[in-house]
Amino acid sequence: MSIENVSNKKEIIDGLRNAVVNYDEESAKRLAKEAIEKGVEPLEAIQEGLVKGITEVGEKFSAKEAFLPELVIAAEACLAGIALLKPQIKSKKQMKSLGKIVIGTVYGDIHFIGKKLVAMMLEANGFEVYDIGEDQPVEAFIKKAKEVGADIVGASALTTTTRFEQEEIVKAMRREGLKAKIMIGGAVVDAAWAEMTGSDGYADNLQDAVSLAKELAEHGQEETM
Amino acid sequence: MMTGKERVLAAFGKGSPEDIPSVLCYANLAMWRGPHFWDDFAEGKPWWIRNSWDIPKLLEVVETQQRKIDMDWIWGAGLCPSREWRKNHMVVPTARAVYMRDITPGSQVMQYRIEEPPPEGTHSVYPNVDLSGIIKTKEDVEKYVYMRNAETIIEEGRTDWLEALVKKYGEEKFILSNVGSPFSRACDFYGPMPSLKLFIRNPTLLKQLVDRMADRIIETIKVYAEMGSDGVWAWEWYTGEMISLDRYNAIGKPAVQRCIRAAQKLGLKYIYYPTGVGKDWQAGFESILEMKPDGIHLEDSKKGFNADVSWQASVLKALNLQDEITIFGNVHPINILQEGTSEELEREVKRQNNVGRNEYAGKFIMDTGSPITPETTLERVIEYMKLTRKYGRKS
Numbered sequence: 001m002s003i004e005n006v007s008n009k010k011e012i013i014d015g016l017r018n019a020v021v022n023y024d025e026e027s028a029k030r031l032a033k034e035a036i037e038k039g040v041e042p043l044e045a046i047q048e049g050l051v052k053g054i055t056e057v058g059e060k061f062s063a064k065e066a067f068l069p070e071l072v073i074a075a076e077a078c079l080a081g082i083a084l085l086k087p088q089i090k091s092k093k094q095m096k097s098l099g100k101i102v103i104g105t106v107y108g109d110i111h112f113i114g115k116k117l118v119a120m121m122l123e124a125n126g127f128e129v130y131d132i133g134e135d136q137p138v139e140a141f142i143k144k145a146k147e148v149g150a151d152i153v154g155a156s157a158l159t160t161t162t163r164f165e166q167e168e169i170v171k172a173m174r175r176e177g178l179k180a181k182i183m184i185g186g187a188v189v190d191a192a193w194a195e196m197t198g199s200d201g202y203a204d205n206l207q208d209a210v211s212l213a214k215e216l217a218e219h220g221q222e223e224t225m
Numbered sequence: 226m227m228t229g230k231e232r233v234l235a236a237f238g239k240g241s242p243e244d245i246p247s248v249l250c251y252a253n254l255a256m257w258r259g260p261h262f263w264d265d266f267a268e269g270k271p272w273w274i275r276n277s278w279d280i281p282k283l284l285e286v287v288e289t290q291q292r293k294i295d296m297d298w299i300w301g302a303g304l305c306p307s308r309e310w311r312k313n314h315m316v317v318p319t320a321r322a323v324y325m326r327d328i329t330p331g332s333q334v335m336q337y338r339i340e341e342p343p344p345e346g347t348h349s350v351y352p353n354v355d356l357s358g359i360i361k362t363k364e365d366v367e368k369y370v371y372m373r374n375a376e377t378i379i380e381e382g383r384t385d386w387l388e389a390l391v392k393k394y395g396e397e398k399f400i401l402s403n404v405g406s407p408f409s410r411a412c413d414f415y416g417p418m419p420s421l422k423l424f425i426r427n428p429t430l431l432k433q434l435v436d437r438m439a440d441r442i443i444e445t446i447k448v449y450a451e452m453g454s455d456g457v458w459a460w461e462w463y464t465g466e467m468i469s470l471d472r473y474n475a476i477g478k479p480a481v482q483r484c485i486r487a488a489q490k491l492g493l494k495y496i497y498y499p500t501g502v503g504k505d506w507q508a509g510f511e512s513i514l515e516m517k518p519d520g521i522h523l524e525d526s527k528k529g530f531n532a533d534v535s536w537q538a539s540v541l542k543a544l545n546l547q548d549e550i551t552i553f554g555n556v557h558p559i560n561i562l563q564e565g566t567s568e569e570l571e572r573e574v575k576r577q578n579n580v581g582r583n584e585y586a587g588k589f590i591m592d593t594g595s596p597i598t599p600e601t602t603l604e605r606v607i608e609y610m611k612l613t614r615k616y617g618r619k620s
């Protein structure tokens with residue numbers, strides 16, 4: 001049964017967006033359920049509602065109008081809504097994810113806030129994300145990448161000491177012949193370092209991380225076509 | 226000739242000092258983990274003397290470190306495990322591995338393996354905990370944020386390391402102890418991710434946690450004052466991009482302010498190290514300055530924010546705080562110290578010293594913006610220290 005009342009549908013979608021923007025997980029879940037009950041296209045509810053909301057909060061975060069607490073709660077609200085809506089997406093084509101990403105913080109490094117946020121944003125934007133946690137050795141990245149057939153591997157490092165692990169990940173991935181693209185990030189990572197490691201790109205904020213992942217996923221697909 | 230301690234104290238005082246003091250933040254023994262650093266300072270002593278807290282031997286390591294680097298302060302003059310603990314623990318090196326054996330009388334002998342810090346540097350020291358399921362009320366806060374009063378800490382012999390340092394260096398060097406910010410400490414204790422959520426979901430509980438942490442820190446401040454430290458250092462990381470200024474002001478600032486006053490009342494200098502602070506967080510910087518810590522140290526610009534010493538001096542002067550707050554140099558440990566050419570290094574040291582002396586009347590202490598990286602060679606650190614001395618001289 002599809003929704004007749006356009007204004008009602010719009011209200012639900014706007015409500016989903018607002019729930020995320022207002023850091024309100026309960027409303028996000030309630031409205032997601034309502035969307036399902038009232039037959040709003042789940043993909044549309046996700047993309048036009050929840051993802052628009054989190055994108056807005058992400059932009060506010062970059063502009064220093066929102067901060068980590070807001071971003072974390074908004075991302076959780078968004079993901080809670082997505083978790084309810086996603087299983088309802090019927091058409092095969094629509095269900096296709098943008099790609100599989102394995103992400104983690106490198107060995108010796110326990111900073112995980114940035115990595116976690118990047119992971120949440122990627123997931124909210126349609127990637128299938130496997131967050132392997134922090135303080136993870138090179139082998140853990142490789143193992144997971146092989147296991148899930150990752151399109152992208154993301155490695156976060158926040159200190160100058162641990163960023164060398166990013167280079168090791170790149171080397172190991174190449175050595176193992178893995179095709180996945182590698183993106184890196186973290187407080188001490190810049191363009192020069194990204195190039196030095198031989199990775200496929202870096203990002204130092206959330207929006208750039210999402211755009212980079214989209215770009216890498218596209219390239220990856222072109223190459224394998 | 227002034228001692229290092231006199232140089233640092235002069236920089237905290239009024240009037241232009243003879244020489245700009247030169248120090249290295251985070252230059253404690255635990256930091257020097259790269260093989261070159263430890264081997265250079267320890268001169269053959271095994272790495273596990275840090276685990277067994279062999280105070281006489283550790284003092285020798287500090288002595289070599291100071292002889293080679295010659296900083297004006299002693300960083301890391303903190304608490305050590307209690308005398309009881311040290312008596313009941315012994316390191317057992319075997320051909321295969323090194324073990325720590327707990328021989329506490331009356332209890333079963335316990336033994337566990339201890340690892341040499343990896344040559345590439347530090348490894349996890351902060352587990353990411355989540356206490357959200359455990360700490361839910363003010364009573365829980367009081368139960369789990371354990372308070373040890375100053376007398377007990379001293380009685381337990383947890384100040385033996387500090388005492389040894391004060392005895393050896395108290396006349397010559399500025400003795401600096403690390404206390405941490407009650408705000409960041411509380412969040413780290415509760416768990417970084419869960420505490421971020423508390424800001425929105427239960428700010429009252431968060432504030433209770435922060436206040437309790439401040440009480441605990443104030444007890445250690447009393448210990449440090451009693452045992453002869455000259456100052457305390459507090460790293461704050463809930464600043465800059467991390468949380469909003471309103472939240473900082475409401476939840477963090479009152480507790481930090483309390484610690485600052487407690488230290489000052491006892492004659493200790495309080496140095497505040499808020500990370501991620503630059504020109505685009507100027508309102509936050511100004512709010513921090515209102516608390517009037519004795520010293521403010523801003524980290525080098527990590528993500529392109531402007532934390533230049535010249536900008537810092539101008540903000541402080543505009544607020545008419547130039548006689549009250551000392552600023553620190555923030556030479557970039559990666560771009561300049563580790564990777565810059567000798568010319569770049571010299572230019573930057575000279576520039577920052579000039580700012581300190583000429584734009585800020587010498588209430589300035591030369592330092593790097595964040596810890597020295599293990600990839601930086603000792604020769605390079607020595608070259609840097611020599612430059613700071615050369616350009617720090619008054620003439």
Ligand code: B12
Nearest residue numbers: 109110111112113114154156159160185186205348462595
């Ligand atoms: C919070 C923090 C901590 C917390 C960590 C809490 C946690 N579990 O995550 C605690 C206190 C535990 C901590 C510990 C330490 N820290 Co710390 N920490 C910080 C701080 C203040 C903020 C980091 C943060 O979370 N920022 C917020 C997030 C959102 O930003 P972000 O991580 O940079 O992520 C963004 C981007 O970088 C990017 N990104 C991140 N990851 C990825 C991954 C990919 C794939 C992509 C595409 C993008 C991307 O997107 C994110 C969103 O915008 C920084 C200072 C700073 N200004 O960054 C120091 C800092 C990183 N820490 C530092 C140090 C030295 C340490 C310690 C070694 C201290 C010590 N002496 O013990 C230990 C490390 C222990 C270890 N083995 O890892 C130094 C590193 C210095 C250096 N040159 O190497 C810094 C720079 C502070 C300083 N000035 O000294 N730290």
